[in-house]
Amino acid sequence: MKRTIYAIMAAISIMAVSCSKDGETLIATVTGDGTQIGSINDDIVLDIDHPASLALTIWWDELGNASLSNPDAQFADNFVVNAIQFSATEDFADPVETVVDNDAAAVQFTTAQLNSIVTSLGIESGTSGTVYIRMRTSLGTGAGAEETFGNSISITVTPYFIDMSFITLAGTDGTSVTINAAPEEGTYAGFASIPSGWWNFFFNEGDGTIWGTVPDAGAFVLEEKSDMSSWNSWFPEPSGCYYITMSTADATWSATAITGATATLSGSEAVSMEYSSAHNAYTAVLNPASGDISIYVDLEGTLYDSTNGDGLGTSMSLVASGSSLAVGEAGTASGISSTAAGTYTIILYLSDMTWELAEGEVDIDGGSEDPGIWPEDPDYTVASSDFLYLFNLVDGDPASVAGRLGRTSDGVYEGFQYLGSWQNFKFGDSEDPAAAKIYGSVPANDAGALYRLYCGEDMFNIWYDSADAACLYLTADLNERSWSSTVISSISLVGDFNDWDASADVLTFDPDRRTWSAVVTPGSWGEYGIQFYINGSWEWKYSPDGNGRLVRAENSAVPEVPVEEGRSYTVTLDLNDPAGMTYTIEEYKGSTGDEYNEFFYMFYSWTTEGYWQERLASTLWSPGQDGVYTGFFSTADSWDAPYAQFTFGSVAEPNSGTKYGLDNNTAIVEGGGSNGWTDNLGLYEITASLADMTMSQRYLGKPAVDTGSGNRVQMAFNMTGFVWEATCTFNAGDSFTITAGNDGKTYTFGGSDGVLTDGGTGIAVAAAGTYLVQVDLGNASHLTYTMTLQ
Template sequence: MKTITNFLFLLVAAVCFVACEKDGDKIYLNSIEAGDLMASESEVVLSQDNSKDIVLSLAWTRDNLAVSDPNVSTPDLITMTLQASTASDFSSAVVESLETSLSKVYTGANLNTVAKNLGATPDVANTFYFRLMSKTGSNMEPVYSNTVTVSITPYTIDMSVGYVLDTKQADTGLTLYSAASNGDYVGFMGVSGWYNYYLKEGDGTIWGNDGVTGTAFLMSSENDSDKRWNFWFPGRSGCYYVDVNTSKKVWSALYIPSLTVAGDVAGEMTFDRANVKWTLTFNAAQAGNVNLKVSGIGRLYDYSTGTEKSDTDENPGIETPVGFVQSGENLTFGGQAGDITVNVATAGECTLVIDLSNPKQWKAEVTSGSSEPEPVRETLYMLGISEGEDSWTFDNHLRLYDEDNLGYAGVADVNSPWGYQIAIEDGNWGDVYKLGEGDANAGTLAFGTENNIPAPDGGLYFFDVSLKALTYKLTALGSEIYVAGLNKLEDETWTFEPLPAATTAGVFSGSITITQPSAWSFKIYLFDNNWDYVYGGNGGKLYYKGNGITDDATLAPGTYTLAVDLIHATYTIE
């Protein structure tokens, strides 16, 4: 056993020496004593079914520094590293993880990733060896625990598919494709402006935006919310060709505002964002093959352009020609358009469809009849929310803010003894949503049922309705709303400044002082220190979860009156 007499010992035990040398005693700090390592299983068979389950646990006793005087305690100087290898002497590839506790658990996905990184053969039993390496410093020899052996059968990891996750890292059902399984994932996505997402690879690695620099389109896989943010698209809604390259740690979004068809069929195509398809309805004089070309001018956004102000002409992206070329039964995408031949089954009204929903197979086809996508409704109507039984109107609106989830929001001054209904068309009393299940605060909607949606006690309420999930939720407003972001530079923290209620229901008004344009614009928040309920706007109109208000950039420094009308979704600065 080695006796430590170097600088490390002097630092750790200096006080002990001073105290003990009065009695003529010396204390010796010796090398660490290895702990014992144990495994919960000796054999593990992995599959997609148990990828989220805990399949293996390792535990160990604490490694301790030995000291000659049992009455003297030692500081915690030990670093512990768990090692895994397919070689019993750990001479080949080793996967390491720094540990701070006395145990480690693996889910099926975690353990399968370890197996992949060690080059284990999928779908057969492989012998794995685990041990704990402990050290007291970079200049000291490590001490190893006993080695435990576990038979692990990994499953094949498909690195050709990248899974699009939402902001809560839940699977959206959307995917990108890497044909060479080399970490470069591409595909088309139909998204709303500023859409946020993460990308998960087949080995479980989750990629997002580099949170350290905060630069758009640079990537990070750090499992830390401060170091890895979600990706975000530019502020333009529509069709994007997306390229996420995990080896280069960059991604790009090529916005395609329109596609033009030329040849035997001609016209401007319409994008069906929900189904990631482009369509064009035409009349075919006869059945048979038709030849055409599909092209357009895209706008490329990448780390050189960023996304700031990308919903305006100030950041239009890089002009990029785009087109499709036929390759066998499928389409390829690039900078030039090539000949495409499609078959028309019968004469008459037909629809040309460019289907981009499957990243492994883009295709062109002609279907009979018209299949133009139904436009998304911009407005819903709350019948009976603020009137008596005999005076219901279509004057109270909910406005679209989330096209993907058909989310609508708005504020109303509730006075509804009979409950209310949600109509989808102005003047149409028959096509309405009523109560599925729930109470005055939240619940589900059902189309054409018997009972009205119950209303809460009178007052001002914020409504959030999803026609995709068929849900509703109400939140009572207080006597103040808040302004944040005025006069702020890029690195300054936003503070919430109150805006009190006026005498008119739904209107809030107060003085604001403008000293300089805000670097990020400013916004209206419904509740103090709550970032979720937020309005942006422009041109005097408010938009729930919209872009910030930039009027301060055109106003001279001074004091102004800001009036916000939440019911009519408007604002004025005078």
């Protein structure tokens, strides 16, 4: 054991010391033999597409500490320093370290954080490298402080290239656009096609740094965010072409909505340019009478920034240098000239800021509804059915109906739909998938391909491109071969009773029931009744229409359910079926306290953003529905993801309902947190409490078949059927139990008729032979076994 000794005087600022007499010299000693660390992660390939996902978890037995010769003296909180060290060499000659909280029991690193560390160690992007990790403990941070070190572990990491040449505007609806870096470090500027008005997004730099809006500071003031979950930035209306600037140094951004663009031959009238959102490009046809005529390209727009939140008219020009374009002062000649008399099309490609002067009239969108960048789709037809159905998929094939959209005009379908994170689906024009015309997405990786509908046999799945499950408003425009989604962030009940205040009575979404509700005390519905505003917009609203139905309407209406002064009512909306959206108004009986479901669900989960849930791992049971659930969790025989990590959910379907992660592998976090993990491979008893939001686990080893005569056959976990199994030979009249236990707890399962019970009598063997014994511990309320004669 190493000892570090210091003479510590009472005047030293890093300690607060209470002494029995002045001038006492205190001796500080590092205790222990160094902190022992561990991790379930050993071979990590970092994915640039998921910078905020969890990549590495390190835990430890007990952090290094110190003791004083005078037990009445006290340390300052930061006197003992514990830091995780990373090194590319086993001798830790040049480590990178991260100081950890002295109260923590584990530390986690996101993909972006680990990538930055590994890159700084000199490991090349795309190349697998070994990284050594240990814990360093020291007294204070001064030079020459002696240190102790714990055990060293090693992992293999493949980093990705950090490209700071652009910044991504990552939409909360799953869409994204990019703009390029400007010459000044930490600044970005460029044109982008914004998909919708009031589009919500976060700025995401190449190194994974996330920027969003400072709460209550205005839409154009930014701050760094830990993830993309709150206080995003947003664009004003309308959609279309915007010139965007962003400065990390000033923590601000601006958006100029381009309202018009013209191309002018010197001495001639201006020609309006047409905008192609598919190509983020402007075009105009020009007819110069000769060569060498200068062309002016001018843009008009409305500037929104931290000083002009309501918009300010502005103008700019585009100026060429070689084949490149740059933004210049209004009225500046572009530097582009005609080469000869004739007809030309000037094309300004704003994504990469290049230009082209093409001979003749050129339609960059292909002259039809099908831009040339998409593959041909001869099987495509526009549906004429009353509904367009969303299908759940099995191996990419439509299997069951997840929901439906209603026809609002020829070829256009709309409706509300709840989708889980990254949920895959396809559209069809019949509820029978075998008879339906199926619509997937274009089999391409180009920008926008996900939102382009396609009927060819090589179609890709459609998916909701977000880690966060949400209630959405879907629009499928089959005429335009496109679909889109809008996240429903709020529904407000407004009326005479609350002065039409959209912030007064906001409904809450229940992902389990997929309904919206609020408790209100209206007194009276008033003369004009009520309406429901979607996302706070008075332009998107629904009104009562008799018989408990809701319709999209301009005017409000008085509900058919009367209310009384002084009484409260629960208002509930069910928007799931476009043919029958409903509302109910029932007298509020008061809270009966927390109500818990009978079951709580565990899922095997990937270490991706939003912890993608691969499949159901276990159904935990609360017989008394008191919020405390118990059950069993089985891991794979290796640490390979996702079958050794887990999260929770309120419903049995992965990535649906309310998802729960963990903080520090013990605290349950609704809608957040990270994956849970186990220290060993095998069977665990899990206790999860929604009453106090905690989780605990007990390792039970691996179950075994016990014949009662000292003969125990260890079972293995079958990852195909997700059952424990062993092959055993019995005589007629034998009996056996299934045992599992460790850490002071042992289960002995007996049973009959295929049902296991803890403490039950032995399972009888009717006929001699060799049997495959399989045990399913996945549902705590119904444990089962099978015996198959071999």
